[in-house]
Amino acid sequence: MDATPDEIRRVDDRELHILWADGHKTVFANKSLRERCPCAACVNEFTGDRMLNPATVPPDIRADEVSLVGRYAIKIRWSDRHATGIFTFQKLREWCACEACRGAGG
Numbered sequence: 001m002d003a004t005p006d007e008i009r010r011v012d013d014r015e016l017h018i019l020w021a022d023g024h025k026t027v028f029a030n031k032s033l034r035e036r037c038p039c040a041a042c043v044n045e046f047t048g049d050r051m052l053n054p055a056t057v058p059p060d061i062r063a064d065e066v067s068l069v070g071r072y073a074i075k076i077r078w079s080d081r082h083a084t085g086i087f088t089f090q091k092l093r094e095w096c097a098c099e100a101c102r103g104a105g106g
Contacts, residue, residue, distance in 0.1 A: 003093040008074060013062045016076075018092060026096040030061050034078055036095065037085035 002022040042052040062079040
């Protein structure tokens, strides 16, 4: 499983598509990705408990800007003004919920 992206695109204000170097494609709905934000405001740094209430994430949330963080992650500025989460390529690949990845335990 290669966690190196070749392309990261926002699609129709609804999804984020990642094409990985090994040819695999991961599609995230914006809302589900926003709900997984790993920042300290969304996840308790000490316990790992999720503090973000998914009900507070608008169903039509958009990824207004996606920028690289070094060569290991992306940062997303969301339409709800949240912009502190750093999503590592490794985690994004692990979170792929396609049929092939679910079958592989991913």
